[in-house]
Amino acid sequence: MGITAVVRTQTPLRAKTLTVGLNARLTNLADVDSTELSEGSLLVYNATTGKFQTKPELDNSSTTIIGGKY
Numbered sequence: 001m002g003i004t005a006v007v008r009t010q011t012p013l014r015a016k017t018l019t020v021g022l023n024a025r026l027t028n029l030a031d032v033d034s035t036e037l038s039e040g041s042l043l044v045y046n047a048t049t050g051k052f053q054t055k056p057e058l059d060n061s062s063t064t065i066i067g068g069k070y
Contacts, residue, residue, distance in 0.1 A: 007013060027034040032043075033053045041054040058065075 026032055026043075027037065031051045033046075033049070033051045035054070036056060037054040038056050041056055042058060043052050044055050044058065044060070045051075046053050
């Protein structure tokens with residue numbers, strides 16, 4: 001059984017299929033810069049580049065980490 005449709009529009013239609021395979025990796029994403037990737041790295045967003053970067057340490061004075069109460 002097939003699907004039949006009639007579309008009347010001035011705007012061109014675009015169909016897109018996205019398949020994520022078994023080998024999908026965070027480091028392969030276009031907005032992830034993994035050049036400083038090492039054991040224990042953090043993923044930090046860089047607003048200047050518009051990318052997430054792997055960093056071995058946090059060196060941003062505007063970042064606050066709240067670890068809870070122990």
